[in-house]
Amino acid sequence: xxxxxxxxxxxxxxxxxxxxxxxxxxxxxxxxxxxxxxxxxxxxxxxxxxxxxxxxxxxxxxxxxxxxxxxxxxxxxxxxxxxxxxxxxxxxxxxxxxxxxxxxxxxxxxxxxxxxxxxxxxxxxxxxxxxxxxxxxxxxxxxxxxxxxxxxxxxxxxxxxxxxxxxxxxxxxxxxxxx
Numbered sequence: 217x218x219x220x221x222x223x224x225x226x227x228x229x230x231x232x233x234x235x236x237x238x239x240x241x242x243x244x245x246x247x248x249x250x251x252x253x254x255x256x257x258x259x260x261x262x263x264x265x266x267x268x269x270x271x272x273x274x275x276x277x278x279x280x281x282x283x284x285x286x287x288x289x290x291x292x293x294x295x296x297x298x299x300x301x302x303x304x305x306x307x308x309x310x311x312x313x314x315x316x317x318x319x320x321x322x323x324x325x326x327x328x329x330x331x332x333x334x335x336x337x338x339x340x341x342x343x344x345x346x347x348x349x350x351x352x353x354x355x356x357x358x359x360x361x362x363x364x365x366x367x368x369x370x371x372x373x374x375x376x377x378x379x380x381x382x383x384x385x386x387x388x389x390x391x392x393x394x395x
Contacts (some may be wrong), residue, residue: 220285227275239268242286245356248291252351253297255340263300267293283365290356291366294348301344338388346381347376 217225223241226234246267251260271294278288339347347369351361364374 221280224275224278224280224285230310235272236344237352238285242271242289243268245286246289249290249351249356250293250297252339252355253294254300255346257345259300263296264295266296273390284362287358287362287365290358290362291368292354294352294366296342298344334389335385338385341386341388342381345377346384349377350385353378 223234223238227238233301243264247264250263250267251257254263265291271289274292278285283291313379339350342350348367349363352366353360354357358366360371360374360378364371365385367374367377367378
């Protein structure tokens with residue numbers, strides 16, 4: 217049994233200290249994922265809080281043989297983000313370059329910031345499934361198998377989505393460079 221499994225068993229048993237430990241361990245990754253999906257801090261906080269609340273209230277639905285704790289929590293966050301985006305697309309504001317990203321990277325030269333902004337803008341233009349697949353792969357570092365679990369699709373379907381997403385990003389970024 218690994219540490220995550222032991223932590224989840226403790227949470228399932230009602231151990232609030234274990235819950236606090238799990239929150240500390242996963243909050244940053246979940247928050248970053250939600251932020252990249254939604255593009256604004258206010259909604260990111262709401263989604264992250266809801267996902268972490270479900271860690272406590274739905275702990276008994278986690279199964280070690282189905283997914284790691286991180287994958288399970290990202291799936292919850294993913295579903296909350298997708299539901300949110302489908303309910304109110306007008307709330308996606310595109311402020312992807314605020315404090316959420318800058319806290320984790322050193323001050324960079326203006327040219328690098330321009331490239332990052334262009335990438336973030338291109339990412340926003342992708343359909344939600346493609347954006348989610350790219351974020352989970354390149355930003356969150358999940359394997360294709362884990363991403364497929366988060367998105368509830370086959371690995372083959374995921375690979376197709378990733379290929380389309382990469383083509384879309386290349387097209388968006390080449391259009392920007394051409395102008």
